[in-house]
Amino acid sequence: MIKKPVRFILLGGFLGAGKTTALMRLARHYAGQGLRVGIITNDQAEGLVDTLTFKEAGYTTEEIPSGCFCCHFEKLLEASGRLADGLEPDVILAEPVGSCTDLVNAVITPLKTVYSDRFDVAPYATLLDPVRAQEALGATGPMGFSKKVTYLYKMQQNEADIVVVNKSDRLDDSAREFLRELVAQNFPSATGVFVSALTGEGFDTLIPLLDSPDEAGRNPSRVDYVRYSEGEVALGWLNARIILEGQAPWDGNFLIAALADGIQSSLTESGVVIAHFKMRLVDSTGTEVAMHVTQNEGAPDLNGRFEAPIQRASLVINVRAEGRPEALHAAVHEGLREIGIRFRLEWTNAEWDAFSPNPPIPPPPERNTVRIDP
Numbered sequence: 001m002i003k004k005p006v007r008f009i010l011l012g013g014f015l016g017a018g019k020t021t022a023l024m025r026l027a028r029h030y031a032g033q034g035l036r037v038g039i040i041t042n043d044q045a046e047g048l049v050d051t052l053t054f055k056e057a058g059y060t061t062e063e064i065p066s067g068c069f070c071c072h073f074e075k076l077l078e079a080s081g082r083l084a085d086g087l088e089p090d091v092i093l094a095e096p097v098g099s100c101t102d103l104v105n106a107v108i109t110p111l112k113t114v115y116s117d118r119f120d121v122a123p124y125a126t127l128l129d130p131v132r133a134q135e136a137l138g139a140t141g142p143m144g145f146s147k148k149v150t151y152l153y154k155m156q157q158n159e160a161d162i163v164v165v166n167k168s169d170r171l172d173d174s175a176r177e178f179l180r181e182l183v184a185q186n187f188p189s190a191t192g193v194f195v196s197a198l199t200g201e202g203f204d205t206l207i208p209l210l211d212s213p214d215e216a217g218r219n220p221s222r223v224d225y226v227r228y229s230e231g232e233v234a235l236g237w238l239n240a241r242i243i244l245e246g247q248a249p250w251d252g253n254f255l256i257a258a259l260a261d262g263i264q265s266s267l268t269e270s271g272v273v274i275a276h277f278k279m280r281l282v283d284s285t286g287t288e289v290a291m292h293v294t295q296n297e298g299a300p301d302l303n304g305r306f307e308a309p310i311q312r313a314s315l316v317i318n319v320r321a322e323g324r325p326e327a328l329h330a331a332v333h334e335g336l337r338e339i340g341i342r343f344r345l346e347w348t349n350a351e352w353d354a355f356s357p358n359p360p361i362p363p364p365p366e367r368n369t370v371r372i373d374p
């Protein structure tokens with residue numbers, strides 16, 4: 001039997017812009033329409049918090065670790081092939097790693113041309129965090145990224161068919177108007193939309209755009225790979241998995257907030273610019289609290305609550321930031337040392353990985369003409 005091409009929706013945007021939150025909302029929408037939804041996640045590292053989020057919500061999820069979709073195009077084909085063989089999805093929702101750009105040339109164009117029998121590619125949308133956008137596009141912000149990372153950031157939106165300003169629940173009318181102008185001036189070829197992945201506002205506008213038969217990837221950009229590499233390697237990644245064990249029970253809600261604050265302060269003191277710092281603390285009953293920070297200043301975003309004191313828990317820490325991996329390592333280590341003393345607990349079984357992403361590789365020209373069927 002000949003299979004119908006699967007609708008392929010890639011949702012890009014910088015680290016912490018809200019891709020996972022928005023994709024969860026889109027997944028619920030399409031599943032609610034009776035469609036089968038498959039998810040593909042992507043990161044420079046393995047064992048992603050995002051993959052767990054999608055799997056726990058019950059979605060069949062494939063993870064492509066250790067590099068971006070652009071550099072792992074074959075793995076993207078393989079992952080969608082596995083979804084097609086098992087789940088036979090109607091829609092694939094894909095989240096590229098938030099430090100990746102040139103997705104139109106490297107992924108969307110080959111999928112919609114060479115593999116049009118397998119994929120029906122949706123217009124390409126990227127998400128923006130409003131605070132980050134104002135910093136990166138030069139409007140405000142003393143604690144913004146360097147020019148190197150800002151180049152990467154701008155190129156991410158430059159190639160989008162739809163630029164989506166997310167987190168609009170935090171915007172008043174004047175901020176909204178300001179951002180509307182900023183997006184229109186900087187990315188005139190894209191359609192601008194405001195949404196809140198948290199509340200659902202604006203999805204009644206975004207979804208018809210994603211579902212429209214408009215051509216995907218109408219704004220391919222000419223990415224300077226020297227500058228793109230400089231931007232990517234200026235970033236640092238840290239992943240840690242740790243067991244925390246106390247001499248006496250402790251308050252997990254208090255601990256995760258204190259640890260977030262300690263690490264955020266240490267990162268800031270060492271001049272590291274936070275892109276996305278996330279943690280998950282899970283107690284022995286399986287209760288968990290997730291924490292996200294997407295700026296150097298401001299309170300962490302905490303989801304979930306422990307109702308009882310904890311004696312033993314597992315902790316996952318992911319930091320993505322502009323800074324050297326050693327500085328990320330030192331800040332996280334210091335944060336853990338402080339809570340160790342304060343809560344009288346020990347941390348063991350630590351698995352650490354701190355690194356800068358590998359420089360990206362331009363897509364080979366034959367990707368747009370020669371088919372590979374892994």
Ligand SMILES: Nc1nc2c(ncn2[C@@H]2O[C@H](COP(=O)(O)OP(=O)(O)OP(=O)(O)O)[C@@H](O)[C@H]2O)c(=O)[nH]1
Pocket residue numbers: 013014015016017018019020021022050097098166167168169170195196197198199276291292293294301320
């Ligand atoms: N206020 C508000 N917060 C949001 C919204 N969407 C996402 N967030 C928060 O922003 C933070 C980052 O969201 P994610 O969905 O994990 O962002 P991401 O783009 O997937 O991040 P990476 O995978 O690290 O690149 C979390 O604290 C979310 O709860 C929104 O519409 N409004």
Ligand SMILES: [Mg+2]
Pocket residue numbers: 019020021050095
């Ligand atoms: Mg994510």
